[in-house]
Amino acid sequence: MDKKFMQRAIQLAKEAEKNGDVPIGAVVVKNGKIVGEGYNRREIDNNPVAHAEIEAIKAAGEKLGSWHLDECELYVTLEPCPMCAGAIINSRIKTLIFGAYDLKAGSASSDSVINLFDLPYNHKPEIYGGICEEETAKLLKDFFATKRK
């Protein structure tokens, strides 16, 4: 795990914010190199499935020429929702590193709604949560504070 990749995910989250989307960013890394990047594009693309993780996983599959991402790490600024946790299972991502916890919609830690990775699906990544937590949580807090104004 290398926090510089979380810093890149944070930069990508800020791209989402420029579009009026909730700031969430993600990168897929293989052998120390970024092979896919994505950020939330739900509003700008009118696409309910365009979460940061989905975009980054799609980009990585295209770049690597395979849907098996079993040697890859995914860095994302927020704990994945069930859709994105499912995408991690489907793509066989080896390691998940996420920033802020999401107790309301999260699906990757024991304090959240559910840890999907504890269920008997056929893939279990290693998981590290709360990485650069203060910074990644602040991104969202500031975004919603501005929205409420």
Place this chain on the structure above:
Amino acid sequence: MDKKFMQRAIQLAKEAEKNGDVPIGAVVVKNGKIVGEGYNRREIDNNPVAHAEIEAIKAAGEKLGSWHLDECELYVTLEPCPMCAGAIINSRIKTLIFGAYDLKAGSASSDSVINLFDLPYNHKPEIYGGICEEETAKLLKDFFATKRK
């Protein structure tokens, strides 16, 4: 619910099979009209997230100009996996109609790994499973029988 839409999903599943992909198809319907179609493109696109439901939901959002699909029904030939069940939650799809049950990876019925819709996420669609069950199950059974040869 109208079985003619499941028949269209079955046709789409056969398109996936032509590409060497597992035959799964889906349509999104609003007010009795198809607004999005999709089929599994995992192998041909090297994209682990290109499941039929994801493709159909994306197409519907683009066509309707909104990521809120709250007046829409989703027809799919196989019980959704966790990723696709999560996509249904994220898109606020009103009704899920699926064909064959998937006890190993399914996430939308009480006999499967989990029913994600029973968890306290902020959306709960109506669910009808086992529609055109024999025909939708046969699609998959025949596909895997041919693969094993």
